[in-house]
Amino acid sequence: MESSRPLNYSDQEIIEQLRQNGVDRRKSEDQLFNRYSYFIREGINKHGLTEDDSFSAYSDSVLAAIEKISNRSFEGRSSLKTYLYQIFHNKCVDLLRKKTTNKSSVYRTESITDMLFFISDSGKSVVQKLIERTDWNILKAKMNELGGNCKQLLGFWSENYSDREIASLLEYKSADVVKTSRLRCLEKLRQLYKPTQQ
Amino acid sequence: MDSLEYIDSFYQGSRSTEETGIFEKNMKDDSGFAEQVAFYISARQLAKEESDEESRNRFREIYLNNKSKLTQQHKPVRKLWFYAAAAAVVAAIVFGMFRFNNNESGQALATRYLTDSLQNLGVRMSGEVNKMQATLNLYNEKKYTEALQGFEEIVNSNPADFQARIDAGLTSLQLNQYDKSIKYFSALQSDARFSNPALFYHALTLMKRNQTGDQEAARKMLEEVVDQKLEGAQIARKWLH
Numbered sequence: 001m002e003s004s005r006p007l008n009y010s011d012q013e014i015i016e017q018l019r020q021n022g023v024d025r026r027k028s029e030d031q032l033f034n035r036y037s038y039f040i041r042e043g044i045n046k047h048g049l050t051e052d053d054s055f056s057a058y059s060d061s062v063l064a065a066i067e068k069i070s071n072r073s074f075e076g077r078s079s080l081k082t083y084l085y086q087i088f089h090n091k092c093v094d095l096l097r098k099k100t101t102n103k104s105s106v107y108r109t110e111s112i113t114d115m116l117f118f119i120s121d122s123g124k125s126v127v128q129k130l131i132e133r134t135d136w137n138i139l140k141a142k143m144n145e146l147g148g149n150c151k152q153l154l155g156f157w158s159e160n161y162s163d164r165e166i167a168s169l170l171e172y173k174s175a176d177v178v179k180t181s182r183l184r185c186l187e188k189l190r191q192l193y194k195p196t197q198q
Numbered sequence: 199m200d201s202l203e204y205i206d207s208f209y210q211g212s213r214s215t216e217e218t219g220i221f222e223k224n225m226k227d228d229s230g231f232a233e234q235v236a237f238y239i240s241a242r243q244l245a246k247e248e249s250d251e252e253s254r255n256r257f258r259e260i261y262l263n264n265k266s267k268l269t270q271q272h273k274p275v276r277k278l279w280f281y282a283a284a285a286a287v288v289a290a291i292v293f294g295m296f297r298f299n300n301n302e303s304g305q306a307l308a309t310r311y312l313t314d315s316l317q318n319l320g321v322r323m324s325g326e327v328n329k330m331q332a333t334l335n336l337y338n339e340k341k342y343t344e345a346l347q348g349f350e351e352i353v354n355s356n357p358a359d360f361q362a363r364i365d366a367g368l369t370s371l372q373l374n375q376y377d378k379s380i381k382y383f384s385a386l387q388s389d390a391r392f393s394n395p396a397l398f399y400h401a402l403t404l405m406k407r408n409q410t411g412d413q414e415a416a417r418k419m420l421e422e423v424v425d426q427k428l429e430g431a432q433i434a435r436k437w438l439h
Contacts, residue, residue, distance in 0.1 A: 026256075033257045037264065055261060059254045066253075115239045118213055123222040130236035139244055148331070151248070158245035163210075171328050183202055190202070190237055 011080040018069045021165045033062045036081060039088050047092040057091040064091075070160045142192040150185035157182055201234045209238070263429060304413040307437055308405035316368060330362065337365070342372045360389060367399060376407040398423050398430025 014035075017028035039061075043054030065084050068074040074083060116124045143151065149170075156166045163175035163182070172178045208221050225232045302310075318338045333348030349366035352359055367382030380403055386396035401419035404412040420434040 029253060030256065030260055034260055034264065037261060040261070055258070056254075059257045062257065063250050063253055115209070115242065118218060119225075120222055123225050126225055126232050127236050127239065130233055131240055134236070134240045136240075136244065139240060140248075143241075143244055143248070151245075152331075154241070154245040155249045155252075158242050159249055179206070183206060186202055186206075186238070186241055189241055190234075193237070 015069055015074075015076065015080065018066055019072065021070065021159075021161045023169065029062070029066055032066065032080075032084075033059070036062075036084055039085065043088070043092050047096060049092060049095060053095055054092070057095050058088055061088040061091050067160070139189075139193055142189055145192055146185060146189060149181075150188065153178070153182050153185055154189075201231055202238060205235055205238045263432070303408075304405035304416055305408040308402050311402060311433070312372065312406065316372070319365060319368070334365070337369055337372075340372075342369050345369045346373060346375075360386065364395065364399070367396075367403075371399070371403050371406065374406075376403055379403045395429040397426075397428055398434060401434070 014028050014032050017024050018032070037058065040051070040054045040058045043049045043057055044051055047054070049057065061084060064087050065074070065080075078086075116127060119127065143154075146154075152170065153166065156169065161169070163178040166172065166178045166182075167175050170178075172181070208217065213221075225235055317340075319334050329348065329352055333345055333352065336342075336345035336348055346366060346369040349362050349369055352362040353366055356362070363382050363386055367379045367386075370376075370379035370382065380400060383396045383400035383403065386394065387400065389396065397419055401416040401423065404416035404419070417438070420438055422428075423434040424431050424438065
C-alpha cells in the first residue's frame, strides 16, 4: 500500500491543467487548494482572523487565482505560491477592513468589473446602473428553476470553458449545439426573470 | 434571443475597435439593449457564484479532512494511542468478538454509516458527465441494481475512471454484493492520488459482511487508514476509539 496521497504536480502542471478546462480541471483546483492550505494558519496567526474567516479568504483567493489562470491573465511572472499569497494577503486585509461588509458582494463587484473591462467609461456607467438594479435573490431563484442541464451548462460557461470544451465534457454533438443550448437557457432565464421586474 | 446572441458573440469572440464602438453606441441609444447586456453580465456572474459556492464546499471538505493531520502533528501521543489500541485488540481477541466505539458491533456501525452517510452521492466530475449524473441520480433514488449497471458501463468504457469504480464498489455494497465491492476497493487501494477512500470503504465492506475474521481485518485496515492519514481517517479514529 502506497502511503503518499498527494500527487506532487509541479506548479506548471497545475497551471496547464487549469488552462485546459478538461476533465482533470477539478482535480487541479483541489490540488492547488490543498498545496497552499497552510496559508489558512497564517491568516489566523499573522492577521488575527478566525479560522472560518481565514478559510473563506483562502478559498476566495484560490478561486480568484483559478479564474486568472484559466483566462490567462496570470502570465507566470511570479511563482504560483507568490501570486496566490499576494491575493490571500489582500483578501485578509480586505476582510479586516470590511469586517461588516458582505464578502460576496465585494467579490461580485470585482468580477463585474472584469466583464466591463472592454467598454468605455460612459458605456460602463449605463450598464453598471442597470446591474445595480438586479434583484439577485429573485434571479437566483429563477436560475434554480432552470433544469439541471441548463445550470450545468451555464456553470461551465461562467468558468470560461469554451463551447468546444463544454461539448466534449457534456457530450454535445458540437460547439454550435452548445452555443444554441446555452443561449436558449439564458433566454429562458430572462423570460422567467423579466416579469418580476415590471 | 437575437440580442443575446449578438451580446454573446461580442463577449465570446475577439472584438475589433470598430465592433466595440458599435456595441457601445447600441447600449447608449437603445435602453432595451443595455438592459439585455446588464442581464447577460448578471446571469454570468450569478452562474459563476453558484459554481464558486460548489467549489468552496469541496474545498471545505478537503480542509476538514486534512485538518486532523495537521492537528495530529502537534500531538505526540501516537505511541500511547498505539499501545492502547493494541491492548484493545488483544482484549477483543480474548473475548472472541470485536466491538468498536460505544460498544457497537462493527456490522451495526457499518450499517448505520451506509444509511447516514452514503445514501446520497453528490455531484461528481467524471469523463462521462451526463451518464455519471444520471447514474448518481439512480443511486440517490436507491435504484441500486440500475445504478450498478450504470457505473459498470462507465467503468467498462473508461477503466481509468477512478470515481466511477469507487461508486460501483459502494453500490455493490448497498446491494450486499460484498465480493464485488471488495474487488473494486482492493484494486483502487494502491492508487496514490490525493484523496483515496478505497481502503476505508474496503474496511466498511468487511464490517458489514461480518464473516469470521472480517472485523479483525477491518480493524487493521482502519488503523492503517488512521496511521497513513488516508481519506476516512477521522471516522476511522472515531470508530476505533
